[in-house]
Amino acid sequence: MAKKKEQPIILITNDDGITAPGIKSLIEAAKTLGKVVVVAPDKAQSGMGHAITIGNPLRLEKVDLFTDIEAWQTSGTPVDCVKLAVDKILHRKPDLCISGINHGANHSINVIYSGTMSAAMEASIESIPSIGFSLLDYRFEADFTAAAHYAHQIIKTVLANKLDKHLLLNVNIPSVPKEKIKGIMVCKQAYAKYKEEFDERKDPHGKKYYWLTGKFINFDKAKDTDVWALKNNYVSVVPVQFDLTNYTLKKLLEKKNIFK
């Protein structure tokens, strides 16, 4: 007798917090594809990078926010959420970890600052295939229709194809109506960055303080980058790795033998 195929367990987290509309859209996108469990921060954590909570205790509470979906909120970062989910909630590795849908872009260099992607990266380190999703619209009232549609399609494809236990995808969706999106494009991370502009102000006591703002500049002229894809109304999919070794430079340094 053939063993009944078990539903895959899909862990969902994000960095905008458990009450953000984006995570609701991701639950909708995933819930027919497996058993969904949500473990997300109890407040927005944007810009937290790959932060973990060392100096403070972590709280973990079951919440009833989504119909028929097991959900937990934590006082920690997105990375903490993945660690807690595996160790304290699921007591096993999920079959897939998905993070988002982030309110705002995480293409190019943003992958490094992104809490959404750091949660996905943490899962990947733990040999859990994972995907981060971001929509190029940071507003609370952003329209997640197209993003959820493509998220569903990509999750389905990843679950159907055993690709790599460390699979890690950075998916960004352009902020245009669904019918304008031309398809999905596999890309590399563009070399782009923010030109910082600190907004200098004075507090009521005359002391200076600064708000960090920045202008996005793309230096990368290649046509297989995520920035190019998004500009041309494609959903960008960048495969990401957590081995940060620069092997070209490693060879050069070994050849030059300058460190003695």
Added chain:
Amino acid sequence: MAKKKEQPIILITNDDGITAPGIKSLIEAAKTLGKVVVVAPDKAQSGMGHAITIGNPLRLEKVDLFTDIEAWQTSGTPVDCVKLAVDKILHRKPDLCISGINHGANHSINVIYSGTMSAAMEASIESIPSIGFSLLDYRFEADFTAAAHYAHQIIKTVLANKLDKHLLLNVNIPSVPKEKIKGIMVCKQAYAKYKEEFDERKDPHGKKYYWLTGKFINFDKAKDTDVWALKNNYVSVVPVQFDLTNYTLKKLLEKKNIFK
């Protein structure tokens, strides 16, 4: 008439905070090699990953902590420090950015969680050659003698060799007396990780909370990893990159053409 050679400007930051002994050792290691300017967080920021401060204003204050060295403390993260230093203090890019000396290891997968390395990475993105230094001893009273000796040597070598405008090195120093250190080894990042162990407790009101702890496990048997080098009493130097694209997986996904 030959133009007088200007001193290189060396920006120093860290993630243990401006009062940590490690930054003092790094200043000592660097101060004869250029004009040192310190911009560091006003409190410890360990485990902050590549965090930036978006939701809060930043404070920046000149401090008089080190003899004859210009120093500033900020309310921000290590990454904020680099951004503020370039934009609001130096008004130019420094010739080198060094971060540390961190109290505790940043080898292998730690590079991803490390505030020390994220400051250095931020500089590298900005085309500022940069180096993060960490000593494998997290204690306040750690002995930085050997670390400072090797930091001096590596900074000197990097300043003397124009290698790459995005040069980014992750340097770890074993916690042994100087005479036991066998030399400097160029390495790759080991695939190692933490096995989480959440220490579960109850607060005085009977509610559960967790402390994140973890046991370090090295999966990487290669002999050119940072973990191997450190175990064998070498200073490890891993060249790091901020392009996280997994090109092997990119090719595979393009070939399989599974996303339609």
